[in-house]
Amino acid sequence: MQTGATSQGNVLSVLRSLSPRARLFLWAMALTRLTGFMVFPFLTVILSQQLGASIVEIGSLFTVAAFVGLGTSPVAGFIADRISKKFLMQLGVGLTIASLLAMGLIREISVYYGAIILMSVAGGMLEPLLRSTLGELAETDAQRPALFHLRYYMVNIAGAIGPVLGLWFIQTQSPAVFFIAAASFVFLAGVIHFKQPKLPTPADPLNAPVRRNIWVSVLGHRMFVALFVANFLLVFIYAQTDEPLTFHMIDRGVPDIAGIVTVLTVTNTVVVLVLHGLFMNRIMAMGEGLAFRVAIGCLCLSLVLIAANGAHLLWIWIAAIAISTLGEIIAMPMFLTIVDRIAPAENRNAYFGIYMLSNTGGALAPFLAASLITGFGGTTLFIGAALCCIPLAVVGAIALRHTTQTPETESTDAPL
Template sequence: MGQRPVTSTLASLRALPAPTRWLLMGIGLARVASFMIWPFIAVAMNKRFGTPITEIGAQLALGAVISIALSPLSGLLGDRFNSRNLMLFGCALCASCYLLMGLLPGQTSYFAAIIGMALSQSILEPLLRMLLSDTAVDDAQRTFLFHIRYYVVNCAAAIGPLIGLWFANHQSDGVFCVAVCVYALLTLTIINADRARLRNPHLTKTTSPALREILRAILGSKLFLSIIVANFFLVLVYAQIDEPLTFYLLQLSVDDINHIIAMMSFTNAAVVLVVHLLLMNWLITLADKTAYLMALGCLMVAHALIALNTGAWWAGWLFAVVFATFAEIIVMPLFGTLIDRLAPRGMRGSFIGISMLAGLGTALAPLLGAVVIAHFGGAVLFWGLALACIPIGLLGYRVLRASQPELAPAPSPV
C-alpha cells in the first residue's frame, strides 16, 4: 500500500514529454547552484570584506523587494514579447553576476551581483513556470508539474547547502564557476523546451494581448485577486517559522541554539522529501477548498505548539516544524495550480507574475515578528498567529467553495 504513490508518481514523471523532464532538471540544477552560494553569502561578505551585518541585511532585503516587485512586469513582457529571449537574458545576467563575484570579489561587486541576481530572478521565476506549464500536454500534467517542480526545488534546497559548505569552508571561488556552467545548461534546456512549446498542438496560437486587455482580465477576476490576498496572509503567517522563530529562541536564551536550528532545517527538508513524494498523487486529487483548510489547520497547530513551548523543549520545536511543513506541502503547489488554471490563454505569464506579489508577505515577516516579540514577547506573537489562521482559512475556504464552477478540479495523472 505504501509503495503505490511512489510508483504512480514515477510513472507520471516518465509520462512527461522529454523536453519537460530536461527543463525540470535544468531548473533543479540551477536551484542547487543557488543554494550552494546564497546561504553562505552573508558569512562570506562579513568575514572576507568586513561588511557589517546590518548592511548585508539591507542589501539582501533590497534584492528581495526588487525581485518580487519586478516579477509582474516580467510576466507582462513575457506575454507581449518573446519570452524565450527574456529568459535567455535572465540566464546570461545570472551567469554574469556569478562571474563578477568569482573574478572580482569585493563589497561593491557582491552588492552589484545581489541586485543583478534579483533582476534576473524576477525575469526567470514567472517565465520558467509559464514555459514549464506550456510544455504539458493536458491539465492533469500541469497539476502534476506544479507538484513535481515544488519537490525538485526542495531537493535542491537539501542538496545545495551540503555541497556549498565545502566551498564555503575552503573559501573557494570555484563555486561560482560551477554556477556559470549550470546556467549554461539551463539555457540549453530553455531553448529545447521552447521548441517543444511551439510544436504543442494543445496550445492555441494567439496574438499578444494588449496591456489594457491583460489588466481588464486581472482586475475583472475577483477569484484571482482573492487568491493573491489569501496567499499573502498565508505566506506572512507561514514565514514566521523562519527568522521570527529564531528571534524567539534567542529571547528564550535556548541552549545550543545553532544545533536546534540545524535540526529544524533538517526536519523540514526530510518531511518535504519523504512525505510529499508519498502523498503527491493524493494531494493532486484533493479538492482545492479541502486542501486549503487542511493547510491552515496544520499551520494553526504549528504556531500553537510554538506558543505552548515556553519551557524550550527541543522536541516541541521539531513537532511544530513538522506541522508547518505539512501545511507547506499541501498549499504551496496548490496556489501555483490555481493561478495556472485561472489564467486566460496568452496571459499566463502576466497572471503568474502578478501572483508573485503575495511573496511580499515573506519580506514583511521578519519585521513584524521582531516588533511583536520585542514589545509583547514570542508567546503573544505565535498565539496571535495561531488564531489568525482561523479567519484566513475560512476566507480561503469560502472563496474556493463559491468558485467551484470556475475552477473545475483537474483529473489525476495517469
C-alpha cells in the first residue's frame, strides 16, 4: 500500500487534516449508512417472517436486484464522465427516498420487491460516483488512501450503532425506521447540491467512440483486469458470511435469528472499529502481497468454522465473523485504493463504475447459496466456499504482482 498515506497520522488526525467539505461529505455518507444498517440487515427477516417469502424467493430477489444495480454502475460512470454528475447523484438519492417511503407506507410483498429493485438502481448510480467524489476531495495524492480508509472506518461506526437501533423497530414492526432512513438521504441530497466539487465539464458528452475507447483502455489495463477478477472472487466468497449465513440459520430453524444477526453485525463492526482504529497506519503500510495473504487466510478459516458449527453455538459464529472481518479490514480498502491510484483522471467515474461490476460475485451469492442450502445443506456450501479461496489466492497473486509495476512499465493501452 502507499506508504505516503501513513504520514497523515491516526483516525482523528486524518479527519482534522481534511477540508470542511470533505468532512461534511464523510459525515453525510456515514449518516446514510447508519440508517441503512437500521433497515437492510433485517430485510431478509421482514420478507421471511412478516411477509411470508421463502428463502429461495428472497435469494432470487436479492440476486436480481444486485445485478440490476451492477448494470447501472458503469452506465452512470460513463455519463458522469461526459456531463455534470450532480444530476445523476441527486436522481439516485431521490429514487432511494421514494423506495424507503414506499416500504414504510405500504406493507405489501410486491411493494417491497419493487422498492428493493429500485434501491438497487439508485445504489448503482450513487456508489461509484460517491467513491470518485471522495477521491476528488483529496487535497494531495498521498491523502487518497487515507480518505478511503477513513470512509471505511466511519461507515463501520455507523454499522455498530444502526443494527442496535433498528432491532427495536423491527421487533415492534414500526415503519418509522424507513422514514428515518429517508430523512438521512434528504440530508445527503443537500450536501451533494451545495458541496459537490466543481469540475470542468467535457466538451464532447456521450460520444460513442469515446465510450469504446474507454473499454479498450480498461480491458488493456493488465493491473485493472487482474484486480477486477480477484475482487469478483473475493466478494463472492466473503458474501457467504452475509445473507447465506442467515439462510443457513433459517434452514436449520435457529431461534431468535434477528437477535443473532444483530450480534454478528455488531461483532463485525466492533472488530473493525478496534483493529482499524488502533492499527490503521500499520495496515496502510503493510505490503500488498502480505496483506492479501493474511486476508485470504482469515476468510478461509472463518468459513471452515461456520461449516464445523453443527451445534449452532453462537460463540463460534461470533469468532468466525470476527476472523473474516480481519480479512475485510485489509482487503476492501486496499483494492479501492489501487483502483483510485490507477484510474485516469478523465475516466475516473467510468473506471469506478466498471469496477463495481466485479461485485457480481456478491450478486450471485444469495441465489446460489439459497439453492445449495435447500439441496445439499449449509455445511456443503461453506466447505465449498472455503475451497474457493485457493483459486482466489492464485488470481490475487497475479493482480498484486502487476501493482508492483511503475507507471512507466504499466501502460493503460498495453495488450493483455
